[in-house]
Amino acid sequence: MRFWLMKTEPGEFSLAHLKALPGQTSGWDGVRNYQARNFMRDDMRVGDRVLFYHSSTKSPAVAGTARIVRAAYPDAGAWDPHGPRYDPRSTPQRPVWVMVDVQFEAEFAAPVTLAELRGDPRLRDMPLLRRGMRLSIQPVTPEEFAAVVERGRRKGPP
DNA sequence: GCCAACGTTGGC
DNA sequence: GCCAACGTTGGC
Numbered sequence A: 001m002r003f004w005l006m007k008t009e010p011g012e013f014s015l016a017h018l019k020a021l022p023g024q025t026s027g028w029d030g031v032r033n034y035q036a037r038n039f040m041r042d043d044m045r046v047g048d049r050v051l052f053y054h055s056s057t058k059s060p061a062v063a064g065t066a067r068i069v070r071a072a073y074p075d076a077g078a079w080d081p082h083g084p085r086y087d088p089r090s091t092p093q094r095p096v097w098v099m100v101d102v103q104f105e106a107e108f109a110a111p112v113t114l115a116e117l118r119g120d121p122r123l124r125d126m127p128l129l130r131r132g133m134r135l136s137i138q139p140v141t142p143e144e145f146a147a148v149v150e151r152g153r154r155k156g157p158p
Numbered sequence B, C: 001g002c003c004a005a006c007g008t009t010g011g012c
Helices: A015-020 A034-043 A114-119 A142-153
Strands: A003-008 A025-028 A049-054 A061-074 A098-113 A137-140
Touching: A003 A061, A003 A142, A015 A025, A015 A049, A015 A061, A015 A098, A034 A098, A034 A137, A049 A098, A049 A142, A061 A114, A061 A142, A098 A114, A098 A142, A137 A142
Parallel strands: A003 A049
Antiparallel strands: A003 A137, A025 A098, A049 A061, A061 A098
């Protein structure tokens, strides 16, 4: 089993949105970065665990966890010429972009803020914390995943 | 294949 | 709103 961090802007799609959906499951579509796509396509498997990260918000933080419930399949959004994520290079015959399905797992008692992540020596090597890192899907180690979950389960201030 | 210009990301 | 960092594009 692998561990991941997936970014989303909560104004667009948040952990609360995911939790409220039927089956608490959603497709993770719209990824248009090759490195992130390759992680989904080549390395993500059903059962993998996900740190659900809220970016571009007042207090960026890991909000909780999710689980991969469907492995990579074509992102049909790339085929819609009127859609915002259209990419003419992608066709049903030769899809360029893929998506996975994620299912809500848990919401942290307290979101683990970016500042908190930075302050934890166990998380020193997390890709997210590297300067200039913008990748929306990143691998994390089992140890890093466990450390973030441990912080999240703790109520109250860090 | 190089690299300048441009658009996007995302923390602050 | 600012701006640094990065990925992509396209001329050459």
